[in-house]
Amino acid sequence: MKQRQNEILSEIIRLYADSAEPVSSRELANTFGLSPATIRSEMSYLEDKGLIFQPHISSGRVPTDKGYRYFVNNMVPKKSQISKNVLSIAKKVDSLKDRTDGAIKIAAETLSDLTGNMSFATLSDSVYLYGMSQLFSQPEFLEHLQALEAARFIDAIQTWLSNADIDAMQIFIGEENPVARSSGLTMMVNRFSSPYSDQSYIGIIGPTRQSYDKVINLVEGTTKALEEVFNH
Numbered sequence: 026m027k028q029r030q031n032e033i034l035s036e037i038i039r040l041y042a043d044s045a046e047p048v049s050s051r052e053l054a055n056t057f058g059l060s061p062a063t064i065r066s067e068m069s070y071l072e073d074k075g076l077i078f079q080p081h082i083s084s085g086r087v088p089t090d091k092g093y094r095y096f097v098n099n100m101v102p103k104k105s106q107i108s109k110n111v112l113s114i115a116k117k118v119d120s121l122k123d124r125t126d127g128a129i130k131i132a133a134e135t136l137s138d139l140t141g142n143m144s145f146a147t148l149s150d151s152v153y154l155y156g157m158s159q160l161f162s163q164p165e166f167l168e169h170l171q172a173l174e175a176a177r178f179i180d181a182i183q184t185w186l187s188n189a190d191i192d193a194m195q196i197f198i199g200e201e202n203p204v205a206r207s208s209g210l211t212m213m214v215n216r217f218s219s220p221y222s223d224q225s226y227i228g229i230i231g232p233t234r235q236s237y238d239k240v241i242n243l244v245e246g247t248t249k250a251l252e253e254v255f256n257h
Contacts (some may be wrong), residue, residue: 026074031100033057033067035077037089038096042236045164047085090199090208094167101238108239110139111246124249125221128254129153132227136247140240142231145182147220152183165232171209171236178205178230181214186226191216194245199233211235215248219255227251 026034034057050064057064068086073075076092079085088096093096114135121127129212130153137144138155141163146153157179166172181204194215199208214228227247229240 029057030067030070034071034088034092035100037071037077037086038093040235041087042234045234047080049085052085053204076189078083084148087244090201090233093198093211093235093237094201097198097228097241102243108246109135110243113244114139115253118254119246124252128251129131130155132247132251136223136227136229136243139243140229140231140237142229142240143179144229145186145226146228147222147224148219149224150187152186154179154182156236160231163232163234165209173208174205175230178202178207178210180249181205182230183229186214187224187227189214189224189226191226194241194248196231196241198238209220209233212246213240215244217248217251219251221255225251 033053034052035152039046040052050068053064053085054061061064068077072079072086075089076088076095078089080137109166112206116130117131117135118128120132125148129148133144133146133153133155136152137159143154143156143160160166160175166175185204191214194213197212198201199210200206200211203209209232210230211233212230214226217227218223228244
């Protein structure tokens with residue numbers, strides 16, 4: 026795609042992540058200093074490519090699972106920057122380096138608090154979940170069927186993690202998910218090395234509506250913080 030189309034898709038993802046409201050051409054026109062007609066033309070192209078869609082007549086556009094996947098594959102920096110939030114996670118984890126369970130719990134809790142998602146962490150056969158209330162407070166899950174799908178996902182996650190074989194960051198968006206194949210959830214999971222288990226994972230579960238670049242950065246930063254504590 027052209028650079029401007031990439032930028033418009035990125036802005037739609039950012040604005041929708043912040044507001045949970047469809048993004049209008051007028052809103053984008055103000056951001057880019059272009060006419061609404063030009064923006065509508067570019068949005069039409071993105072819609073034809075299946076990257077955004079119009080949930081209701083006369084509403085703005087929201088990203089599709091395909092749009093999020095395109096963004097993750099093509100527009101998220103390969104090397105994450107060390108943000109203040111990542112440093113905050115590292116500091117909290119390091120403060121509990123003498124307590125394995127405490128370090129894992131504080132990592133998961135901080136990750137959930139910073140991303141607004143539910144987080145999970147594993148060590149051997151133990152799975153720690155945190156932030157379920159944050160997950161279900163998201164507007165997507167105020168609707169009964171979506172909430173039910175999310176609950177089924179959570180019910181199945183422990184079994185899936187106990188059998189998972191993941192070496193690097195994996196991002197499952199909507200129907201890509203190996204658990205309950207929900208079209209409304211994103212799961213990010215990363216492996217961290219530790220002397221206690223070959224299957225140690227950290228990650229988040231949340232709506233597909235995410236600030237993917239920021240959340241990926243935080244999951245990767247948490248992974249590195251845990252590895253530094255357990256391997257030094």
